[in-house]
Amino acid sequence: MPRQRTHHRRATYAFPDDFPQRLMRFREESSLPWAELHRRLGVDPETVRRWKEKGVRPSTRHYAALLTVAESPGLGELFRD
DSSP, X not given: OOOOOOOOOOOOOOOOTTHHHHHHHHHHHHTXXXXXXXXXXXXXXXXXXXXXXXXXXXXXXXXXXXXXXXXXXXXXXXXXX
């Protein structure tokens, strides 16, 4: 019997158009230093700089981690539409 093919699709998520502004607002409202945010997300500081200055989208994994970090101070709604 032939094996059934499995097609994997990348997870999609609603990504806010104003993400860099929301990221800055989160940092201000949470009082979380950038260095601590990098550490909690497990990313290089340059990665977050690209998100906030160049509007580069985080990967699904990093966006999910950001949502988790934002939930602890009750600011998760900043990243959801």
